[in-house]
Amino acid sequence: MPSLLVIGGLDPGGGAGILADARAAKIAGAYACACVSLLTVQSTAGLVRAVPVDSEVLAASLREVLAHQCIDAMKVGALGSAAQVRAVVSVLREYPTIPVVVDTPRKPSRGRAALIDARGFRALVECLLPMSTILTVNTDEAGWVLGREVHSLADARAAALELAQRGPRGVVVKGGHLEGNATDVVAFGARVTDLVDGRADVGPLHGTGCTFASLIAGRLAVNHVAVGEIDAQLDAIKWAKTTMRRLIRQPLAVGGPARVLG
Helix, strand or coil, X not given: CCEEEEEEEECCCCCCHHHHHHHHHHHHCCEEEEEEEEEEEEECCEEEEEEECCHHHHHHHHHHHHHHCCCCEXXXXXXXXXXXXXXXXXXXXXXXXXXXEECCCCCCCCECCCCCCHHHHHHHHHHHHHHCCEEEEEHHHHHHHHCCCCCCHHHHHHHHHHHHCCCCCEEEEECXXXXXXXXXXXXXXXXXXXXXXXXXXXXXXXXXXXXXHHHHHHHHHHCXXXXXXXXXXXXXXXXXXXHHHHHHCCCECCCCCCEECC
């Protein structure tokens, strides 16, 4: 069975992190394996605290699964420290033929805690982003990486192109924070594609970034897409965008101020 290995935080409320990743993998038709990077105090009300798992334990758990199970794609979510980033990078270097979708948020959409410290974020930008097959970022995250604000669709296109020059084979700058249509900008090298969608007035949502990235990665796993197959990767991004449209319009109410996807 096609299998997706996800790396991310454990959200006790289930809306984001590896539980959201597992639901997205199932929707894509993939079997989900998971290595926990962060333990969090969190609910649909937001993130209160994040505690990184020991980096050696994280690396060992990744190697154990990769050594004995057939992994077709990986998705990297929240990492909490530079040591964790280095540990994940060391493992990814051992498996260069497995496509990797990287979506590592710096801050949650709600809550007062950070997911990664400053040293960890620098390590992420310098070491992990260049190893990604597909990088997904919202406009705020793109601005943090590039050191400038991303406000408009033109800014998002320029950001996607610049990020694609920093190592990732493909980049998705998500347009949920832009005004107007929810337009995601996809760049593979100098090739730019706009994926346009209308907005749904459904109120606050929790876990959309995790879900979107894992839908892409799950689709790569199910279709056994290789690292260099750009057209197939773009198809996976388009499929994930269409699937997100359906999920966003049918959110689950599980209590608290935000609804979740599933």
